[in-house]
Amino acid sequence: MPIRTFCLTSALALSAGAACADKNFNRIASFATPDNMAAGEDVTRESSAEIISVSGDGMTLAYTDSPLRVLGRIDISDPANPQPLGNIALGGEPTAVSVVGKTAYVAVNTSQDHFAPSGHLAAFDLVSGDELGRCDLDGQPDSTAFASDGSFLAVAIENERDEEAGDGRVGQLPAGDVVLIDLADGSPDCASLRHIDVTGLADIAPEDPEPEFTDINALGEVAVTLQENNHIVILSRDGTVLNHFSAGSVDLVGIDATDERAALRFDEAQPARLREPDAVQWIDDNHLVIANEGDMDGGSRGFTVFHKDGTEVYESGASFEHAVAQAGHYPDKRSDAKGIEPEGMEIATYDGVPYMFLLAERASVIGVYDMRDPASPVLRQILPSGIAPEGVVAIPQRNLLVTANEADLVEDGGPRAHVMLYEYAEGAAAYPTLTSSGAGTLIGWGAISGMVAGEGATLYAVNDSFYGFQPTIFTIDTAVTPAQITSALPVTRAGSPAQKLDMEGITRDGDGGFWVASEGRSDRLVPHALYHVNAKGEITDEVSLPAALLAQETRFGFEGVTRVGDWLWMAMQREWGDDPRDHVKLVAYNVETEEWGAVLYPKAAADVGWTGLSEIVARGDWVYVIERDNQIGDAARVKKIYRIPAADMVPGALGAELTVVRKEEVRDLIPDLKAWGGYVADKVEGLAILDDGTFWVSTDNDGVDDSSGETFMWSFK
CATH class of the missing domain: 2.115.10 (Tachylectin-2; Chain A)
Known part of the structure; x- marks a missing residue:
């Protein structure tokens, strides 16, 4: 066994002794999405793994595959040896999946264009693949989230803008909104479906909110990011707007903002960079964290913690990018376009410690943060992922973590899209295997x-x-x-x-x-x-x-x-x-x-x-x-x-x-x-x-x- 385990000791970002703890996350297996294709299918077709969820017993994964327009399933009863369970045809582009018990709720985009958005929510038995129900969403869905008690589901209806229309900016009607749907007996109750109006809240294009991501806390409160509007909304279980606030901006210092130099030099600055968050997750019932991907104008390349009253509690600045650069994962060709691009995120508790798993899409890593103090997150590990991690699901009851990685380079003879599995277990971290010291000038x-x-x-x-x-x-x-x-x-x-x-x-x-x-x-x-x-x-x-x-x-x-x-x-x-x-x-x-x-x-x-x-x-x-x-x-x-x-x-x-x-x-x-x-x-x-x-x-x-x-x-x- 050639792999040496170790302790991370970055002077810039990684806490001393971070990987010297008794337990760490290490990758144990990966699953290539073409393995889910049926016999006789053309395995050279592009496939993908984007958003991922898991059955209530933690034994079956479900992921969205947009190019194939299917829901993929994987048996992880033996997590070190994941097995294909095949694909379920969806008749449209899946944008999200949430599994409650043994039922997979899949958001499906059927829009013909940006100006006539359409989609539905379909429920499938995860074992048989049978469709159990379907609700029309009257718009283009993006993300989904379910309440911890399984009582209802939230769907972000983005109705995304056409980046080729006009100057590619919001607002472009029809506006997006948030859908809340009650769940009963493994099926969505379509009669309970209600559209929650979130227009008129943001400072940027208030007439055209574009909800991107949603999460629900233990109180049933729904957090929603309006990415291009640079705004966050908190809804009650019945759809009442409890609070809303701007995601704000960051003065970035010590970043590489130019990709033409084919060099890594972290000596530039970008003042007042809008955050434009993608993922949002509740840390506890009062604090939430956003991944600042950017999309239209912004991208502060890190993450921010807020109290639900809108008070900023913590800003990561360039620290996550610096840690990624030390691990050799900084994507220089993306320097002028959101850098490492934090996008997906998960919060889960292992051995009593709440961890944040932050996906850097362009750097293809996962930042593992100890979130016990929301005002002072601590980076514990950087984990390798496949190319372009898009979705992540934690399975703490089995000490597992899973990512879905969307890039499929089959046309270039490169790696296929993968689902990757990690175990939280005794022993030190196995990755990264090479870092830069972090002392003095940052060495990318x-x-x-x-x-x-x-x-x-x-x-x-x-x-x-x-x-x-x-x-x-x-x-x-x-x-x-x-x-x-x-x-x-x-x-x-x-x-x-x-x-x-x-x-x-x-x-x-x-x-x-x-x-x-x-x-x-x-x-x-x-x-x-x-x-x-x-x-x-x-x-x-x-x-x-x-x-x-x-x-x-x-x-x-x-x-x-x-x-x-x-x-x-x-x-x-x-x-x-x-x-x-x-x-x-x-x-x-x-x-x-x-x-x-x-x-x-x-x-x-x-x-x-x-x-x-x-x-x-x-x-x-x-x-x-x-x-x-x-x-x-x-x-x-x-x-x-x-x-x-x-x-x-x-x-x-x-x-x-x-x-x-x-x-x-x-x-x-x-x-x-x-x-x-x-x-x-x-x-x-x-x-x-x-x-x-x-x-x-x-x-x-x-x-x-x-x-x-x-x-x-x-x-x-």
């Missing part, structure tokens, strides 16, 4: 590629071209758990951040500096090259590839570099023009004589996609490489470390017939990757071996772009 990071061992427990790692304006060499301390980035050294050319680099490998030069291997791409004018970088991060020498090698060029170049005496050895990711099929070059460069040479490495043939090399490390009598395919999840077949006898590494002349080296399998990494309970990650990219023989392996998280952002860094001997 991502897209870790090549690594090399330093002195003692130190590693050095580089980021790749995702951060094109911020090429960096990171110093990592592996003596602490999780491993911690303690410093970031910018790689510069003529005093400015070096451009046109795709750093995929790093090795030490023996004089305090480094050699860096850059994978070229002709279509982006990035050269295939070696760079000598001094201890200050300055590029002192650039070594271009020889003509004999470039004559056979493809875009799949250097993936790793290591040093043996005066020779640098670089692994080529895939075949170049003169390589035999399923063979790639290990290219050599002599730093003293400037000679070039190579040997051939025999890689596995790929049934689907491709296989190639992603790292190379020399140690003693062996040279180690990572060989991997480009497949994800259940399709992954090859994620392995092999070793080559150093005696085989005798470079032959480029253009001549090259020696084929022998290889021996050292470790299959797929079981390691499965141990984190998610899907098998694609890019195993980093390998380093400490002086004591400890192997460290890491994955590239693609800069949290069409990726869950999960970075796995683990060790073994």
Whole structure:
């Protein structure tokens, strides 16, 4: 078992000893939504998991799947091994589901356009799939919530605006409202349905409220967010408006608000940022918390606690984003558009402690907060989720937590949409596996590629071209758990951040500096090259590839570099023009004589996609490489470390017939990757071996772009 458990110790946001507690939440399983498709269905169709709920006994999950227009069901009687129960066709787009006992109440949008919204609430037996009842909602529903005693249901009727109409702003009639429906004998009582008018309350477009999310406390009071109106309404059980107030604004400081720089720099500010909340949850009968996603103008990137009388009790500011950045999950491409985008939320009590589970949709994480003092929430954990977590349900009676993750990247050959399960149990947290220290200037990071061992427990790692304006060499301390980035050294050319680099490998030069291997791409004018970088991060020498090698060029170049005496050895990711099929070059460069040479490495043939090399490390009598395919999840077949006898590494002349080296399998990494309970990650990219023989392996998280952002860094001997 490769996963090391640890205590979170962020100076910025994560409380000391947070994950040292007796119990923590850890992911134990995941379920891909295509697994619920019937035999013969096209599993390459897009599917999704958006809003999720659970049966009263905690054994069956139900989630909305908008692309397939179905309600998906999962048996979690064994939560570590979730099983498909199939889909229920809905005849429209499901927007929410609430399960009361064994009845699933599904809000279904049947609108033809924004100006004639329509929808209904359908009740289904969760076991048989039979429809038990249906109520017309006279509008487009968004979210649902039910009273803890199961007596009634609240539905937010959003009647959302058309973002393409006019200037895309509210108001656009018809206005939304809130529907309250009594529940009886597992069915909705349509005769009891009543529309609660919430017009005339907000300062922004009072004539056009757009209710987004709703929650009900133990007193039967209904909290509703009007997202685009930046407003919160509190209703009584009978629909009386008890109170309403503006969600207000936040002065954000220390954020990254620009995505064009391909860099993480938390030095900007946004004054008076409207919160525009999405989810709302009651903490207790007097306090509620909102997730400040934004939508039209706002997005304060965090969360806010209010007393139900409208008094602001706590504002998170940029602290949640900072903690996410330390964990390597900050989505730079969303910097100008709501950053990590908090959206979904759940409040539940485990072992007497009320926790908030806050979903960051664009960062693909869950912030776990101790909410015992609503005026002083404490971040206890950051959990990894699938791509774009949209819904979350707590099952405290079984010590379980579940998220629904909506992004399905089937068209791009990426991860499918997933439901992910977590258990609250004895033991320390298993994630994150790498953080930045949080001391002094915040170090944002991502897209870790090549690594090399330093002195003692130190590693050095580089980021790749995702951060094109911020090429960096990171110093990592592996003596602490999780491993911690303690410093970031910018790689510069003529005093400015070096451009046109795709750093995929790093090795030490023996004089305090480094050699860096850059994978070229002709279509982006990035050269295939070696760079000598001094201890200050300055590029002192650039070594271009020889003509004999470039004559056979493809875009799949250097993936790793290591040093043996005066020779640098670089692994080529895939075949170049003169390589035999399923063979790639290990290219050599002599730093003293400037000679070039190579040997051939025999890689596995790929049934689907491709296989190639992603790292190379020399140690003693062996040279180690990572060989991997480009497949994800259940399709992954090859994620392995092999070793080559150093005696085989005798470079032959480029253009001549090259020696084929022998290889021996050292470790299959797929079981390691499965141990984190998610899907098998694609890019195993980093390998380093400490002086004591400890192997460290890491994955590239693609800069949290069409990726869950999960970075796995683990060790073994």
